[in-house]
Amino acid sequence: MTPHRGYLATKNTAQIEWGPAFAALDGVARFLLREIEMDQTTLANSVSVSGVGLHTGAEVNLTLRPAPENTGYIFVRTDLDKFEIPASVEYISHCSYATTLVRRGVVLSTCEHLLSALRGSGVDNCFIELDNIEVPILDGSSEDWVELIERAGIAEQDAPRHYLRVKQRVEIEQGDRRMSIEPSDRFEIDCTIDFPHPFINQQKFRFVAENGSYGREIASARTFGFTHEIEMLRKANLALGGSLDNAIVLTDEGMLNETPLRVPDEFVRHKILDIIGDVALVGMPVIGRITAHKSGHAVHAALMSKLLKTPTAWEIV
Numbered sequence: 422m423t424p425h426r427g428y429l430a431t432k433n434t435a436q437i438e439w440g441p442a443f444a445a446l447d448g449v450a451r452f453l454l455r456e457i458e459m460d461q462t463t464l465a466n467s468v469s470v471s472g473v474g475l476h477t478g479a480e481v482n483l484t485l486r487p488a489p490e491n492t493g494y495i496f497v498r499t500d501l502d503k504f505e506i507p508a509s510v511e512y513i514s515h516c517s518y519a520t521t522l523v524r525r526g527v528v529l530s531t532c533e534h535l536l537s538a539l540r541g542s543g544v545d546n547c548f549i550e551l552d553n554i555e556v557p558i559l560d561g562s563s564e565d566w567v568e569l570i571e572r573a574g575i576a577e578q579d580a581p582r583h584y585l586r587v588k589q590r591v592e593i594e595q596g597d598r599r600m601s602i603e604p605s606d607r608f609e610i611d612c613t614i615d616f617p618h619p620f621i622n623q624q625k626f627r628f629v630a631e632n633g634s635y636g637r638e639i640a641s642a643r644t645f646g647f648t649h650e651i652e653m654l655r656k657a658n659l660a661l662g663g664s665l666d667n668a669i670v671l672t673d674e675g676m677l678n679e680t681p682l683r684v685p686d687e688f689v690r691h692k693i694l695d696i697i698g699d700v701a702l703v704g705m706p707v708i709g710r711i712t713a714h715k716s717g718h719a720v721h722a723a724l725m726s727k728l729l730k731t732p733t734a735w736e737i738v
């Protein structure tokens with residue numbers, strides 16, 4: 422197994438190596454031929470971290486471990502006799518403020534930032550062992566997860582990587598929230614958010630998965646919430662682990678955090694971080710273009726579910 426820096430880096434290297442040979446082919450064919458050269462990856466070593474869950478406030482110890490080819494991502498509840506919950510669309514339970522998986526009554530909450538980091542770092546297979554109900558929130562972005570994955574190292578495996586390639590446009594509309602996925606020769610996201618707040622209003626960002634773009638543009642964007650929403654969440658016993666160390670907390674006119682935003686459009690970048698994490702529940706990397714307008718976890722889940730239930734809309738390559 423040869424350690425390398427992941428899918429995004431390898432894809433770019435492959436492009437340089439193979440580019441001239443495929444110059445005569447159209448974009449999609451060139452992309453696919455290039456991708457066929459790629460093998461699946463896992464972590465080179467196990468790595469551990471501890472923290473609190475954003476919603477439960479529960480202390481949790483979590484270890485990422487290498488997993489065999491074709492495993493995908495599997496959560497392992499070490500406090501419940503190693504009960505396994507695969508990171509799959511079929512186990513999505515509720516997703517109002519975070520994406521929660523449930524299998525046979527066993528809950529795994531707030532999986533999206535870690536899954537986003539795994540997918541964004543180009544890891545295909547990983548066991549995620551944890552001793553509590555919720556993935557730790559860390560700093561509210563996926564930066565610490567990406568660093569942890571880099572510390573573990575990424576190892577290439579012996580099976581080719583498969584992709585879910587979108588062949589036909591699929592769309593979801595829930596009130597003024599819209600999201601679609603359509604054919605493309607790569608994975609890209611066009612995202613717009615709209616909040617009546619002086620720091621946000623309308624923000625747009627276009628993300629294209631290519632060499633290192635996830636780490637550069639998306640990973641450090643933190644989750645955010647509004648003070649009025651947080652009071653409501655606390656009454657519902659949610660956001661119990663939330664603090665200014667793991668979220669941007671917005672008041673009517675400003676924010677409670679004393680440290681500045683990391684980038685002015687941190688909010689829309691975080692939405693893209695969430696989309697990447699929720700789309701990871703498809704079980705393999707996707708080749709397609711997502712357009713999201715005022716989307717949230719429920720819309721992401723609905724779109725993935727509709728896509729998978731439309732067999733003519735995709736193929737595995």
Ligand SMILES: [Zn+2]
Pocket residue numbers: 533534644691694695
């Ligand atoms: Zn999030």
